[in-house]
Amino acid sequence: xxxxxxxxPLADEHVALGARMVPFAGWYMPVQYxxxxxxxxxxxxxxxxxxxxxxxGEFTAAGxxxxxALDAALARSVADQKDGVCRYNFLLNDAGGVIDDLIVYxxxxxxxxxxxxxxxxxxxxxxxxxxxxxxxKLENLSDATAKFDLQGPDSLNVLVSLGLDxxxxxxxxxxxxxxxxxxxxxxxxxxxxxxxxxxLYFDAAHAVDVWRKLLxxxxxxxxxxGARDTLRxxxxxxxxxxxxxxxxxxxxxxxGALLKLDRSARTFVGSGALRSNPPKKxxxxxxxxxxxxxxxxxxxxxxxxxxxxxxxxxFAPSLGCAVAMxxxxxxxxxxxxxxxxVELHRAVVKARLSPLxxxxxxxxxxxx
Amino acid sequence: MAKYYAESHExxxxxxxxxxxxxxxxxxxxxxxxxxxxxxxxGKAVSAGDVLCTVESVKAVSDVYAPVAGTVGEGNADLExxxxxxxxxxxxxxxxxxxxxxxxSFDGLMDAAAYAKFVESL
Numbered sequence: 001x002x003x004x005x006x007x008x009p010l011a012d013e014h015v016a017l018g019a020r021m022v023p024f025a026g027w028y029m030p031v032q033y034x035x036x037x038x039x040x041x042x043x044x045x046x047x048x049x050x051x052x053x054x055x056x057g058e059f060t061a062a063g064x065x066x067x068x069a070l071d072a073a074l075a076r077s078v079a080d081q082k083d084g085v086c087r088y089n090f091l092l093n094d095a096g097g098v099i100d101d102l103i104v105y106x107x108x109x110x111x112x113x114x115x116x117x118x119x120x121x122x123x124x125x126x127x128x129x130x131x132x133x134x135x136x137k138l139e140n141l142s143d144a145t146a147k148f149d150l151q152g153p154d155s156l157n158v159l160v161s162l163g164l165d166x167x168x169x170x171x172x173x174x175x176x177x178x179x180x181x182x183x184x185x186x187x188x189x190x191x192x193x194x195x196x197x198x199x200l201y202f203d204a205a206h207a208v209d210v211w212r213k214l215l216x217x218x219x220x221x222x223x224x225x226g227a228r229d230t231l232r233x234x235x236x237x238x239x240x241x242x243x244x245x246x247x248x249x250x251x252x253x254x255x256g257a258l259l260k261l262d263r264s265a266r267t268f269v270g271s272g273a274l275r276s277n278p279p280k281k282x283x284x285x286x287x288x289x290x291x292x293x294x295x296x297x298x299x300x301x302x303x304x305x306x307x308x309x310x311x312x313x314x315f316a317p318s319l320g321c322a323v324a325m326x327x328x329x330x331x332x333x334x335x336x337x338x339x340x341x342v343e344l345h346r347a348v349v350k351a352r353l354s355p356l357x358x359x360x361x362x363x364x365x366x367x368x
Numbered sequence: 369m370a371k372y373y374a375e376s377h378e379x380x381x382x383x384x385x386x387x388x389x390x391x392x393x394x395x396x397x398x399x400x401x402x403x404x405x406x407x408x409x410x411g412k413a414v415s416a417g418d419v420l421c422t423v424e425s426v427k428a429v430s431d432v433y434a435p436v437a438g439t440v441g442e443g444n445a446d447l448e449x450x451x452x453x454x455x456x457x458x459x460x461x462x463x464x465x466x467x468x469x470x471x472x473s474f475d476g477l478m479d480a481a482a483y484a485k486f487v488e489s490l
Contacts, residue, residue, distance in 0.1 A: 020400070037426045038401040038452070226400070226426055291404040291451070292424060315403035315426060345429050346422055347406075 008054035009146065009207035017222060025119035027055040030224035040227035041317045044193055045359075048152030049223035050214050053199070054207060057121035057142040059128065062111040066136045070112060072268050073131040074104065075250055075259055081106045086173045086188050088258070090250045091124055092270030096277065097246040098253070100124050101238065103190060105175050113186070115147075115199075117240045131269065146207040150214065151197030151223075151231075153363045158217050159187075159198065169198075172365040181206070181213055192228060194235035194362030233323060234316050236285050236356030242296055242312040243283055243325055252279045252327070254356075281327040283311070285354040286340070288322040291315055292349055294342045300326050300351070301341040307332035310342070316358060323358045324351070371459075372474050373483035374435040379459065380466070380477070386441065387469045388462035391423065391432060394487045396458035399425040402451045407443030408464055414438060416473065421463065423454070436473040438466030 005028040014021060019030035030052065032040060043049055061070060070078040075090040083106050091099040100120040105113040116124045125140050132138055150158060160166045162180060164187075170176045175188035183202050191197035202210065214220055229239070238244050244253050251259065251274060260266075261275055288294060293313045300308035313324030324342075328334055340351040369382040377395035380387050396402065404424040414420060414434040421432050443464045447453060453461050478486055 031427065032400060036401040036455070038403075230426065293403070315424070346419075 006055070008052055009204055010052045010054065010211050013208060013211055014052065014222075014224075019222075019224060022225070024225055025055065025117070027118060029055065030222070031226040032224045033222050035221070037224070037226035037230060038317045040221070040223035041230045043221055044152045044223055044227060044231055045195055045318055045362075046153065048150060048154035048158055048220055049227070050211070050220050051149040051151065051223050051225075051228055052211070053147040053149050054145075054204065055118040056147050057116040057118060057124065057140070058145040058147070058201065059114045059116065059125060060107075060111065060139045060141060061114060061128065061132060061136055062107075063136040064110060065133055066110050066112060069132045069136055070104065071266070073128065075268055075270060077260075077264070077266060078104060078106075078112070083108055084170070084174050084176065086175055086190050088173075090255070091127060092250070092268070092274075093246055094270060094273060096249040096251070096270040096273035098240070098244040098248055098250060099127055099246060101240055101244055101250075103188075105186075105188065113201075119241060144204050146200075146202050146204040146210065148200045148210065148214065149191055149193075149197060149228075150200060150220075151191045151193040152195050154219055155195075155197045158214070158220055161217065181210055183210070191364065192235075192237060193231040194237075194357060194359055194364050195231075196363040196366075229312075230314050230317055233312055233314050233325070234318055234357065234359040235362065236325060236358060238283070238325070239312060248281075248327075249274060249277075249279065252281050252283060254283045278330065280330050281308070282330060284308075284326055284328055285356040285358060286310070286313075286324040286326050286351050287354040287358065288313075288324065288342060288351040289349050291320070291322055292344050292347060293322040294324050294344055294349075294351075298324075298342060298344070300328070301343070302332070302334060302338055304341075305332075307334055307340070318359050322349075323354070369471070371480060372435070372477035373480070373486075374433065374477055375486065376433045376435075378432060378435050379483075380435045380474075381462075382469060382471060382474070385467065385469055387436070387438065387466045389420075389432075389435060389464065389466060390460075390462045391454065391458050392483070392487075393458050394490075395430070396455050399423060399428050399430055399455075401426050402454045405447040405451045405454060405463060407445070407447065408440045410440055410442065412440040414440060414466070416476070423451075423463075432463065434466065435477055436466070436469055438469040441465035441467040
């Protein structure tokens with residue numbers, strides 16, 4: 001193992017479970033356990049899996065004026081976000097490019113909890129500190145906070161079996177505080193799989209204990225970053241670094257409607273650029289013919305001309321074929337029924353546009 | 369005849385002049401869940417070390433090399449619908465057959481014991 005990699009408190013647990021460990025965003029993480037990525041993916045969609053996500057970052061921002069300050073600092077409004085609500089948001093640069101995608105939890109009138117990507121913890125903290133006034137206290141709690149994702153149709157039953165009141169468990173994209181295993185936990189009904197699921201935040205000192213106790217629940221199995229990636233790709237969820245980066249705007253990534261640029265006069269860092277500059281590309285879902293996957297950087301060809309580039313791709317275990325996300329160049333004339341050529345290792349396969357999500361039977365937020 | 373192995377982790381088993389070949393447990397484990405197996409076209413003549421076909425897993429793409437010279441024969445059609453069969457039992461799941469194989473050409477390959485030692489050294 002590269003000794004300069006960071007380890008979550010569970011590193012030894014993963015190794016003991018027979019996990020294959022890999023570097024991810026500077027962290028030593030399990031890509032899979034013994035059963036493998038396909039089994040872990042399918043098990044998550046059918047039952048319930050537990051993911052170690054301790055590497056992600058957590059900040060608190062609190063103090064007078066914090067809501068207004070975050071409202072001007074982030075792409076989506078914060079001032080009107082209610083207590084108990086989680087909102088997917090973006091930290092943009094002046095050009096409207098994404099510094100990070102993140103989730104903002106409103107804890108109170110003047111208190112917020114912000115969850116950020118592992119690779120961007122330092123960058124996000126520095127940028128937020130610059131944007132927030134001195135009256136706002138900004139703390140980086142990443143090292144002290146454990147994060148576990150419990151995802152799958154059985155996830156709610158697991159929490160109820162552990163004594164949590166089903167009626168008190170949060171609604172989709174809401175959070176609430178609970179006492180589980182004698183610990184204070186923040187639990188949100190959020191996740192990166194498309195299935196009913198929860199994200200658990202608590203004191204990292206108890207990470208190993210909570211990990212073992214959750215895995216001891218009947219039916220709970222560990223799942224690694226390999227399955228996390230196939231699950232999110234099937235949902236068309238972006239991964240920072242692949243679908244978004246500092247040279248890409250949230251409008252290009254397909255989140256324009258969330259920003260309400262036309263419907264509100266609200267200004268925020270990057271709003272000027274977003275309101276002036278048309279998108280240079282558009283993120284789309286792509287389905288390939290067959291099982292062979294196309295990966296990041298693969299060109300999308302139409303009639304021999306490159307009209308776009310694949311940002312992420314994989315064999316989709318729940319669909320039985322390969323899927324990808326790709327940016328189509330804004331200037332390229334592409335019909336909705338276009339047939340692309342994708343050059344793979346020693347083969348060319350056909351591909352076409354697909355609506356997102358690819359997986360349409362997710363249980364995360366079923367319509368009543 | 370016994371099974372022999374190449375350093376590129378293919379195994380080959382000869383029966384007369386027809387050989388069956390596949391990938392070793394070590395190769396299957398390294399690849400992880402196999403999602404696609406390209407079955408090489410019948411009739412193609414290959415030399416030892418030529419790329420025969422490709423095996424893909426969720427996280428990797430790997431070329432399968434001909435351990436010896438021959439002509440590609442029948443492919444294992446089951447692998448089209450069930451590539452995971454290679455993970456379940458790689459040592460006993462053949463990918464394709466090679467025809468017109470010369471038993472003498474196996475001299476450069478390792479027997480099971482030698483291959484096991486080789487894998488340990490990796």
